[in-house]
Amino acid sequence: MSSPQNRRTFLKKGAIAAASTLAAPMFLSAATLGRGQPGPNSRINIGLIGNGLIMRGHRSYYRGRDNTVVAAVCDLYDDRLQDALEECRKENNACAGYKDYEELLARKDIDAVVIGTPDHWHAALSIAAMKAGKDVYVEKPMTLTIEEGKAMVAAEKRYNRILQVGSQQRSERAFRKAAEIVRSGWIGKVKEVYCGLGSFPAPTAYPEHPVPEGFDYEKWLGPSPWEPYHEERVKSNYGGGWRCFWEYGSRKNGDWGAHHYDITQWALNRDNSGPVLFVPKGYDEPYQYYEYDDGIRVIRDWGDRKGHMIRFVGEEGEVMVSRGGRIDTTPTSLAGTPLGPSDQRLYKSDDHRGNWVEGIYTRKPTICPATVGHRTGTVCQLSGIAERLNRPIKWDPKAEQILDDPYAARWQDRPRRAGYELPA
Incomplete structure (x- = not known):
């Protein structure tokens, strides 16, 4: 494992590398070519926000397609961000890393984002991305609250974005x-x-532990109430972790x-x-x-x-x-x-992520808007x-x-x- 200093240096270089097009093949983004149907030489530039467990499958998928390129990754953990960058740079050496999602969304060449954070961040990130002109794939459940859901519906319509919720069944x-x-x-x-x-196990009041170096716990909490840091509160674990807490999800x-x-x-x-x-x-x-x-x-x-x-x-x-x-x-x-x-024949999709990519090209609604x-x-x-x-x-x-x-x-x-x- 690299030292914290080397990791910070790596991340700094990663963000700078995004400005260079010499390290990767030149592909025009869908944004560059206009929001109609992209031309045959265009690829969809994608940013991945939240690179925990669920994003592993997304990284593999979008790295492996001919018409998508992972242009940026974002995470609040230095080590996860470094791992995601190393993986995505196997196809695109210009892939950049960010700890602040605002910097990623400010890039005009990013066409779409995939959001794989805990539930309490889904709505704010999705709406900010749509406002910035990005299409959105957001993991399920789409929001933490009912009113957030209403705001998401309004934003999808207001900004005319293509959104897919990760209800892949x-x-x-x-x-x-x-x-x-x-x-x-x-x-x-x-x-x-x-x-x-x-x-899930019942939520537990854990004692306060020191926040590990390289993790922005304050921003991880985001809109939720402040609570003392403990690894179990933030852990990425399908069997528990943050999913146990009402503050960050709706439990099962x-x-x-x-x-x-x-x-x-x-x-x-x-x-x-x-x-x-x-x-x-x-x-x-x-x-x-x-x-x-x-x-x-x-x-x-x-x-x-x-x-x-x-x-x-x-x-x-x-x-x-x-x-x-x-x-x-x-x-x-x-x-x-x-x-x-x-x-009755229902909307047919055999590839949930592919259905979203198709929607970005055609501007037709996805199976789960x-x-x-x-x-x-x-x-x-x-x-x-x-x-x-x-x-x-x-x-x-x-x-x-x-x-x-x-x-x-x-x-x-x-x-x-x-x-x-x-x-x-």
């Missing part, structure tokens, strides 16, 4: 087929949906709920609406659930999912679906039956509010407002620390 064949089966009425009226989210409601509740919304044709009631575990049933206005109940971590992630139970049949292309149905013949002329990400995020956030307050929450999906509970309604947003206001 929409781009997997089995989930699309399951949603089409439900939408087409093959299992009759849906009565219940079972979703498996799992659980936002972690796996952003995937499975998203598919449920899609299958039930509720992408422009949502449930009307959210009930925490143990209130009137031994499980957490939410309900739509037609009585369909979506149940978390309860009931027999028959080995699958999601199970749709209808009056005339069932469909069970999971990652890895797994889909089972009752009757069994449904899974392999092709759609007929009158059946801000409007969809916001509605799914709202389901996750309301589930979390009901859990934290330990009481049912009534929701008006048309007005997008919590009903009959002024205190709960305040939780549609959260206070932001001074200096970290949401961009307009």
